[in-house]
Amino acid sequence: MAEARPFLEEQFVEMPQQREASILGMWTFLSTEILFFGAMFMAYITYRNIYPQAFAEASKHTIVLYGTINTAILLTSSLTMVLAVHAARENRLNWVVRHLVFTILLACAFLVFKGLEYREDLNEQLWPGPHFKAGLPPQAQIFWFLYWTMTGLHALHVTVGIGLLSVMGWMAHRRRFSSQYYNPVDVSALYWHFVDIVWIFLYPLLYLINRSS
Amino acid sequence: MTKVIPRNVFVRVWGALLALLFLTWGLAQLDLGPWNAVAALTIAFLKMLLVLLYFMHVRYSTGLTWIFAAAGFIWLLIMVDFTLSDYFTRAMVPGNAGRSWEHGVWPPR
Numbered sequence: 001m002a003e004a005r006p007f008l009e010e011q012f013v014e015m016p017q018q019r020e021a022s023i024l025g026m027w028t029f030l031s032t033e034i035l036f037f038g039a040m041f042m043a044y045i046t047y048r049n050i051y052p053q054a055f056a057e058a059s060k061h062t063i064v065l066y067g068t069i070n071t072a073i074l075l076t077s078s079l080t081m082v083l084a085v086h087a088a089r090e091n092r093l094n095w096v097v098r099h100l101v102f103t104i105l106l107a108c109a110f111l112v113f114k115g116l117e118y119r120e121d122l123n124e125q126l127w128p129g130p131h132f133k134a135g136l137p138p139q140a141q142i143f144w145f146l147y148w149t150m151t152g153l154h155a156l157h158v159t160v161g162i163g164l165l166s167v168m169g170w171m172a173h174r175r176r177f178s179s180q181y182y183n184p185v186d187v188s189a190l191y192w193h194f195v196d197i198v199w200i201f202l203y204p205l206l207y208l209i210n211r212s213s
Numbered sequence: 214m215t216k217v218i219p220r221n222v223f224v225r226v227w228g229a230l231l232a233l234l235f236l237t238w239g240l241a242q243l244d245l246g247p248w249n250a251v252a253a254l255t256i257a258f259l260k261m262l263l264v265l266l267y268f269m270h271v272r273y274s275t276g277l278t279w280i281f282a283a284a285g286f287i288w289l290l291i292m293v294d295f296t297l298s299d300y301f302t303r304a305m306v307p308g309n310a311g312r313s314w315e316h317g318v319w320p321p322r
Contacts, residue, residue, distance in 0.1 A: 020275060020277070020278065023274070023278055023281075024277065024278060024281050027278065027281035027282050027284075027285075028281060030282075030285060031281070031284050031285030031288070032285070033285075034285035034286060034288075034289055035285060035288060035289060035292070038289040038292060038293075039292075042292060042293060042296055045293065045296075045297070046296065046297075046300060049300070050300075064238070064241075068234070068238050071234050072231060072234060075227065075230045075231060075234065075260075076227065076231075078227075078230075078264060078268050079223060079224070079226075079227040079268075081268070082223050082267075082268045083220070083223060086218070086220055086223065089217065090217075189268075189269075190269055193264050193265075193268045193269045194269075196264055196268075197261050197264055197265070200257050200260045200261055200264070201254075201257050201261070203237075203257070204237060204241075204253035204254060204256070204257050205253075207241075208237060208238070208241035208249070208253045209241075209249055209250045209253055210249065211241045211242070211249075212241065212242055212243060212244045212249070213244050213246070213249065
């Protein structure tokens, strides 16, 4: 039995049950992540409603070009990620490695653009505190506090994702997966798509709303 | 769960996601008043659904997976709902009328 199906852990009856258990476990973790980021979105909703003019003024200083490029990069990295899972399902492990490398490179490109953007933001003195950019209403600092916190924690999640996908790439390279067993790639992909979803909401909230009003 | 999804489904979903990105960017260049926020968030919601249903395979998953995937979002809605129902009703509390937001009146005057 164990020789026939070496990837089946002893507590499971069959492979589909094992696979669903790991997917449900990942979704349980992602629920905590939804509420973790959700608390920050809640703060954003509350303060945007209390200080609409200050938020409108403040959000005009974010750099839309960087935000848009980075959205396109993350959406594309989600495609390469799902293609890695697809290749695992079809037992083409070389393509799993290649698609994971594409995903990691796109994630690194995201962080590079984010870093360039942060440098320009800092040059514009958009860091909240005593030296905050003159001419903006004081409550604009709340917007910028949320900007640094939310994009910073998102960038941290991207960095963790790079580490995670690197391990997956190494395991695929060492032929640790097959079309029968690729749960680690599958659940890592769920994490990566979740990080993409967080950005899908950060992009309009931080860059788009009030851009032309 | 074991259903194999054709590869070009993912490529088409990616095309739709990029199309929505350029649509939302384009709409942000126009001054639509309050509709700017509605349009941007509706498009973000559509993009999230595409990622959830196709890239995260939820559409092809078991009912139990649907429940686990929905749970976090439902609890998030409860948090948003309770918090906003607090803020939006503060001005209705007797004795709060006419005081500034810092004293608990919503919306601020």
